[in-house]
Amino acid sequence: MDASTTKRVLLLGKTGVGKSSLANTIFGETIFQINHLSGSKNHSTQAETKSIHGRSLTLIDAPSFFDAGSSKEVMKPEIVRCTTECAPGPHVFLIVLKVEKFTEQERAVITNILDFFSEDALKYAAVVFTHGDQLPEGVKIEEYVSQSEGLSDLVKKCGGRCHVVDNKYWKTDEDDYRSNQFQVAELVKTIDNIVVDNEEGFYTNAMLQEVEKAIQKEEERIKRSSGNMSQDEIRKQAVGNVFKMMTDNSPRRWMKGLAALAVIAGILAALAHILIDSNVGKAITEATLIEQIVTPIATVVEEITEKVPEVSESVGGIVETVTDVIQPTVETPPTLDFFDICSDLFERIYDPWNPFE
Structure with a gap:
């Protein structure tokens, strides 16, 4: 399958809502491993690609690290696994909920999802309900959603996109509403529409x-x-x-983190020196930058790479970033706020996978 035309679909939801079963229902066969142990944290990210209704889809079944009370430290490897599987970003999010009362626990899961990604992710999202057999006879999912303020608000933010399946009972091939075959066909159309609405793009962020x-x-x-x-x-x-x-926590990785911190400390110290000691209104010249910033940073880099040669590449990247940050200050009055510059540097070089996070 051509990876360039394959759409990445990330399934999100709390433990026990039926994400893995939904993935199997969409693919029409048992591909994803189902964990029947309620509340188990042993479920790992799974990703599989298959052609469905003439479209190549990669379904990524994320673990339930959005559950309330989940330990970020324990779940970090799965967060990393999920991120690497859906990089550079999912084309579609499927937020999976059961046909049941929308409680504070469900609200907390949605909040955790949006905290991890952002509310912008909802432009790429649809809500899919499982356990469709709990839907009253003759009632469509839109009507069910309208009876809950919380669900109505969520689905509205997702562009009104919602579907319902029943992974256990709706096994018939009948072309009616209470049929997985019908619902999956409608869901695939929704996936197409989300991709078109977002101009063939996908959700992404800095991470x-x-x-x-x-x-x-x-x-x-x-x-x-x-x-x-x-x-x-x-x-x-x-x-x-x-x-x-x-996910490597070897001593070398810790040394990289230490080296990066040392470089950052040198950078900020040099910036503080030039910003504090410069006369107000006096232009910062290139010679001043070389003398008071570039040279001190180069000294720090030389000392670190001499002691830890394997960090030279990552340190070099940081130095390039610093050059980009300080370049606009050449020949301009030093009126920039020191803390703004520090904040900008931090945002540019922060590594979420660094052990010193």
Whole structure:
């Protein structure tokens, strides 16, 4: 299958709502492993690709790290796995809920999802209800949703997109509303519409973009020594390698974090020095920048890379970022706020996978 035309669909929801079963229902066969242990945290991210109704879809069944009370430290590997599987970003989010009362627990799960991504993600989302047998006879899902203020608000934010399936009972091939075959066909149309509405784009954020850069870099490395591996095989191996790197807590990784902090400390100290000591209204010249910022930073970099050679590449990237940040200050009055500059630097070089996060 052509990866460039495959649409990534991320299934989100709390433990026990039937995400894995929904994925199997969409694909029409049992591909995803179903965890029948209620409340179990052993469920891992699964991703599979298949052609359905003439479209290539990758379904990514995310673990329930959005459950209230889930330990971020314990779930971090699965968060990383989910992120690497859907990088550079999902085309569609399917928020999976049961046909049941919309309680504070469900509200908390939605809040956790939006905190992790953002409310912008809802422009790419649809709500899918499972356990459709609980839907009163003759009642459509839109009518059911309208009876709950919380559900109505959520579905409205998702562009009014909602569907219902029943992974256990709606097994008939009849072309009517209470049929998985009918509902899946409608859901695939909704996926198409979401992609079109977003101009063939996908949801992304800074974290997903950084993960994708790492994957592409690993793909290039694999290509140079892969022999006759296909692009799909290369991508799969690259994703796996990046996942391992991101969850590696070896001493070398800790040294990288320490080196990065040392560089940042040197950068901020140099910036503080020039901003505090410069006369108000006096232009900051390129010579001043070289003397008071570039040279001190270069000294710090040299000391770190001499002691820890393997961090030279990541340190070099930080230095390039600093150059981008300070360049606009050349030949301009030093009226910039020091804390704004520090904040900008932090946003540019912050690594969410750094052990010092």
